[in-house]
Amino acid sequence: MSTAEQKRRKNQLAPRREPVQARARxxxxxxxxxxxxxxxxxxxxxxxxxxxxxxxxxSVGSVYHYFPNKHAILYAMGEQWLASLTERLDELAASELEQLSLESFLNELLDLWLSVYQDQRGLLPLVQAMWGIPELHELDERHDELVINHLVAMFERLGFVCPPNEANRLARATLETCHAILLVIVNQQGVRAQRTRSDLQNMLMVLLEPHRNESRPSGLDDVEAP
Amino acid sequence: MSTAEQKRRKNQLAPRREPVQARARxxxxxxxxxxxxxxxxxxxxxxxxxxxxxxxxxSVGSVYHYFPNKHAILYAMGEQWLASLTERLDELAASELEQLSLESFLNELLDLWLSVYQDQRGLLPLVQAMWGIPELHELDERHDELVINHLVAMFERLGFVCPPNEANRLARATLETCHAILLVIVNQQGVRAQRTRSDLQNMLMVLLEPHRNESRPSGLDDVEAP
DNA sequence: AAAAAACCGGCGCATTGCGCCGGTTTTTTT
DNA sequence: AAAAAAACCGGCGCAATGCGCCGGTTTTTT
Incomplete structure (x- = not known):
């Protein structure tokens, strides 16, 4: 039956073949x-x-030599974007976080994050695709997980005192805030963009500051699992 | 020609007819x-x-008695949601804002905002639709404009000292932050949700506080138009 | 020079949900 | 109570649409 075969193809996201020649790559x-x-x-x-x-x-045929379907192209774009984000986060993680003040940490973090957002063409539609196309949901989830894990690890190295679920909650809040505001900044220019960036940094300071070191937050207890 | 006629129908978003009988409504x-x-x-x-x-x-036919197409249904949902938000914002605007501290203002604002988010079934997919379906973009824009206008007006009544474009920028930042974090909160429970709500409020405090009254922010100048 | 990889572009085709239509039932009107 | 108007029903035609396969050609590699 061809129908099943087609379904298989359609849901296939891996590149059709790994390009070996330089031209193909x-x-x-x-x-x-x-x-x-x-x-x-x-x-x-x-x-x-x-x-x-x-x-x-x-020709269309050429395109289909590399990707089994349209979603696979978007998927590859998403992976590329994830890869660049991972790379940059790893760079940051390689530096001596323990020495940094929260402020300068946030500064570095936002710099790298913003640059990833700015460099990615068509980011907004891509995000939209990761939301809207079922086959790409997995990417969205991996993205969130990736960022959250990195953040949680960094929080710890920065001397945060909070139980794991609470750290996770903070990381999610950080992620969503940054995501939303970075998308705003990317569409702003000049002073406007600079001020929004600075506002974002201040908001994150307030979000995270209370969990550093001695300054104990009101509630010590951990929170439910997500 | 039937094609043109169909196109017209498809792009039609208004309800097919106003229901007159009670049963129909x-x-x-x-x-x-x-x-x-x-x-x-x-x-x-x-x-x-x-x-x-x-x-x-x-029957499907019945559905099509009221709505010319699927998008029209989603459009109507979106309008309903906009209407409830407008209503609540107007309520808040009717109170004596001038008397309120920024903190209690934010408290009220978040309460109403959160309740609108919680009451709307299928909010997330609806937002997704307003992003992803061209015919519904207008709704998204109206939503943003609505909220921003309300916020700007309220900021003024709260004694904010900032030029119009800057107020607009602040409102946009507030909107996007709230939108993102409220969507998070809606999917959380118990302590987790409470803490995130409180975090949101703190972040907004820091965002807005510097623009109140005497305490002058670093830059006084207005910012470029959006 | 032969083999492997890349390239080409026309077109068949499956899919899919839309929404129209002719007829029936319920409600309102007179 | 009868006629008119409104609401309801559900089968099915069909149009749009872009996917992606295929047979043959060109380029690169060995």
């Missing part, structure tokens, strides 16, 4: 580039494989 | 109720008109 990269550009221009809804091929100046 | 309400419930259960992607009809125990 380049093509795969170009496809992602073009997709990013198009996402910015036309948005998620009007993005089609034909459009990608036309824009890149190759 | 009830049906329209039921359809929205059911849609909300289904949004919660199956999400946006698997929501179909057939499913709505089946769940409600009426």
């Amino acid at each position: 380049e093509r795969a990269r170009q496809i992602l580039d073009t997709t990013g550009r198009l996402l910015e221009q036309v948005g998620l809804n009007d993005l089609t494989t034909i459009l990608i091929a036309k824009e890149l100046g190759v | 009830e049906r329209a309400r039921q359809i929205l109720d059911t849609t909300g419930r289904l949004l919660e259960q199956v999400g946006l992607n698997d929501l179909t008109t057939i499913l709505i009809a089946k769940e409600l125990g009426v």
Whole structure:
């Protein structure tokens, strides 16, 4: 039966084949580039494989050589974005966090985070895709988990005194706040952007400060599991 | 030509006809109720008109008596949600804000805001729809504008000293932070939810406090238009 | 030069839920 | 109570739509 086979193909997200030649590797990269550009221009809804091929100046067939379907392209974009975020977070984790004040830690964190948001073309539609397309949900969850785990680990190294679930809660709040406000900043310019960035940093200070070292927060108890 | 006619129908968002009989008005309400419930259960992607009809125990035809298409149903839901938010904000605006401390103002604001978020079934998929479905974008924009205008007006009455564009920037930051964190809170329970709510309030305090009365913020100048 | 990889683009086709329609039942009107 | 208006019913036609396969050609590698 062809139907089952098609379903399998459709739900397949892994690249069709690993490109071995240099030109091919380049093509795969170009496809992602073009997709990013198009996402910015036309948005998620009007993005089609034909459009990608036309824009890149190759045939549809070529595109399908590398990706089994459209979602796989978006998935790859998402993974790339996750990878760059991981890389930057690891960089930060490699530095001597223990020496840092909370303020300068947040400064570094926001710098790297913002740069990842700014460098990613078509970020907004991509986020939208990770929300809206079932096949990509997993990416969204991995993203959250990734960030939260990194944050929790860093919190500890910064001398936070709080039980695991509470740290987790803080990390989630940090994540969501940053995510929302960074998306705002990316669409602002000049002074406006700078002030919002500074506001974000202040808000995070207030969120996290009470959990550092001696200054005990009102409640010591841990919180329920998520 | 039937195609053009169909296109027209498809882009039509207004209810097909205003229900006059009591039973009919009830049906329209039921359809929205059911849609909300289904949004919660199956999400946006698997929501179909057939499913709505089946769940409600009426025929598809009946559904189409009231709404020209599926988007119109979601649009109506969105409007309902906007209406309840407007109502609550107007209530708050009717009270004597000038007397309130920033802290108690934020308390009231968050209370009402949270309750609107909690009462709306299937809020998350609805938000997703307002992002993802072009026909509903307008709703999203109206929502943002509505909240921002209310906030700016309230900021002024609370004695904020800042130029209009700056107030607008603050309102946007407030909106996005609340939106993100309220969505988190709605999915939390017990202590966890309470603490996050309190964190949100603290963050907003820090965001807004510097702009009140004498305590002048670092920069007085207005910021660029949005 | 032969083999392997990459490229090409037309087009068949499955899918899918939309929403129209003709007829029936219920409610309102007179 | 009868006629008119409104609401309800559910089968099914169908249009749109973009996916992605295929057979053959060109380029790169060995």
